[in-house]
Amino acid sequence: MQLVESGGGLVQPGGSLRLSCAASSSAFSNYEMNWVRQAPGKGLEWISYINRSGRSPSYADSVMGRFTISRDNAKNALYLQMGSLRAEDTAVYYCTTGNRRQPLVLWGQGTLVTVSS
């Protein structure tokens, strides 16, 4: 299974953006999913997790209340709705498979989000 992110771009501070992650096969429904981001020149930061059924999401403190993770297993897709964007949200955003017992194995190529006026 391959993952392809899309939806990144330039957005003004305070704006919103929706990222998508398209999986290449219906095996997608068997995976628990995460979003991980990497600011320019910085390290990796996990930001959100969702289980196979789309319930029990969790978020890093840095995005809690501003970002919402969701999935549509019928479309083999994962989403990240981002709101109240700040300059510090500027990063490459990756979708990746994994949970507490499974490592983050499959990764997309990433999509760049730039928050700037």
Added chain:
Amino acid sequence: QSVVTQPPSTSGTPGQRVSISCSGSSSNIGSNIVNWYQQFPGTAPKLLIYSNNQRPSGVPDRFSGSKSGTSASLAISGLQSEDEADYYCAAWDDNLNGYVFGTGTKVTVL
């Protein structure tokens, strides 16, 4: 927010052995498996070690991992020029209900 600490950088000459430490806490490394990722500039991270010390298919056996208590380490023996990259440890954090990554270590081959 949970913090997992790695040295910012390490270096070695070809053929040498280098080691990267990863220090966490009871809610992450102390309670869950540790995984290691290798990342080259401009590319997505790649799983290098999983379940503390297991290598995915295709990863050379010069890479090895270990864990003890709330710390883990990655060793690269017989360092090669193509090993020059950034390395991150990661573990699930029970307080966060999500993954926490180490701060990352840049390996330079002299």
